[in-house]
Amino acid sequence: MMEADAVGGTLWRADVVGSLLRPEELLRARERHARDELPTPEFKTVEDRAVESVIRMQERVGLDVVTDGELRRESFQSQMVEATEGFGESTLDAYLWGDWRGEGEVGDRRTERPAGMGVTGKLRRRRFLSVEEFVFARGATDRTVKVTLPSPSLYANFWDPERSREAYPTLDGFLEDVAELLREEVRELVRLGATYLQLDAPHYPLLLDGRTRRFYEERGWSLDRWLSRGIELDNHVIGGRGPGSDVTFAFHLCRGNQGSRWLVAGSYEPLAERIFGSVAAERLMLEYDDERSGDFSPLTHVPPDKVAVLGLVTTKSGRVETEEDLTRRIREASAHVPLERLAISPQCGFATSVIGNALSPEDQERKLETLVRTARAVWGDG
Template sequence: MITARADVVGSLLRPGWLLEAQERRRAGSISEAVFKQVEDRAVDEAIALQEAAGLEVVTDGEMRRLSFQSQLVQAVEGFGTWDLDAFLWGKWHGDNDIGDWQQERPHELAVTAPLRRRRSLSAEEFVYLRARTPRTPKVTLPSPGLFANFWSPEHSSGAYASLREFLEDVARILREEVEELAGYGASYIQLDAPHYPLLLDPETRAFYEARGWSTAQWLDFGVALDNVVMQDIDGVTFGLHLCRGNQGSRWLVSGGYEPIAKPIFQRTAAHRLLLEYDDERSGGFEPLAAVPDDKVVVLGLVSSKRGALEDLDELLARVEEASHHIDRERLAISPQCGFGTSIVGNRLTIDEQAAKLRLVCDVAARLSG
């Protein structure tokens, strides 16, 4: 099992020259071969940044993705019309200098045909990453339940008679992906599951319950789908990341983990729980008492939304506070989420991002020492 005390959630800020190349590729002004060289350079720099910070676990920064969850719809046939807005819809909240941001759910968003996996979702990412770092390479995948918003009773029933049938097929595809990644030597795979904390908000909870299930049923079925993806894969440590939305330094919901802690923490097959705890929106550490003894909690204490650097001693004090509810030896630290969960990115610089990662490693060193 992975024992790293310093962890990273997944995405890093995309450099401007990569975003420019993506635009040129969409416009057809550069070839696929040239674009791949640009992507490779972005991944190389992401790896170097993480290694220089001292991280034991590194990702490819999700440089090859439009969004943290977009590789599924890019690699699988059956999804209808979609674009970046498919992953950005919702009522986003920001600090005073950022302001709120409302993005409507695209009306045409729907699965329209039975899903067929045309290619691997993340094999290219993992194989390239594995060959370029001696550290533990980590690959991230979306939780199956995250795609509930792609099923529409008006447009999807010809392909899938029910939402349950559709999500079970999503879980099947993700399980195939995990088995393929394990065959390539992946030892650390993370499922990203922001849809669970979204159930804390009455407005977003109403959207999910309008799909036909109560909150309790959503939690039970969602965790069962996650476990289909994760269970009985020898040699792989699984992480489960829970956050409250992260785009453009904004968030979707607030609220402590209490209402969702026991159904998720006690039933998930994940070995590491990566939990958002960078400010008061995430509530207190009391729900950590529900974490079983065989799981590690990775405290997301360092904000990926702000450039201002946290104080090391204050972070250590927060770890100490968390240890009142869970054994200190089962605590690790990370940023609260990715720095660029989509190409939108958060409002900080690459240098500030690097300083945040170094701080994570400094706190982890104190914990280990």
């Protein structure tokens, strides 16, 4: 499943997106720590034990790429706010707002952006976002450790023309500072030995829906600017470390994943040519677990120096995928991208926040096992 990649770097046929289900022990410890009932050293011990457990699980199923499950995060995007001065007070609600849809929902259905949140001061680093995550995970496994980072323009929803005016009169100025903080993060991770990094960018597919696109356009950027300036900031973070470098970058695009719910539906086609061709990442992590994602035809826009990682395994339910079904879908995709430039993964994380999705740890492990077995059946052992 892992082999030298003629496209550039190392090609992992079975990949993971990032987050994994938080163990109940960790969720309880997080709540106690927030109430000052559990001292920080004891809480960190629980965190460390949970991370070691999910790494062992990923090793057990045969993955060559592992993550720490984002278990130390409240949400996949919360580390920026927690690690940086200037954002003001934010709760979990800051990451949950939106018109969430789906059956078997977990948690509240939120439609309004929380009032009062946002950036109110100049951004200043308190600490690195993910260095602790990487250093601990690096010491706990001999597999490649993937570190996930947010796309800079994901934080546009934290900028408000009124509340943020004094610190950042324009959205551009704010996002430029976010991008620079993330670029420095990349430099530090690479210095410490990280070789596989990922930018999470679910806000781009949200532009497919007229309602959410209007919100983003109200920030001051047109759709065209989102697809030009936004990607320019992503590439600033990557910092030239794209195809041909010692560091592999992935770029994850999904349609919302929270409490087994989703935000938008629609083909990648309106975005594919601009994003697939412009972002300086080698691997495109694409959601394809059901009909909401459309067909595989947008894959024709994947450039020859990039790998399309098909998110065929759903993290939204315990639905049982089979090797036969996954293999069939990979073959369908290969009509648009050669098989040697394809890989597979879950469609998103299993728990993009502490809420998690409606499936069990056993479901999660079974899905990852099926993913690895399918990769071996299609591409061989590497």
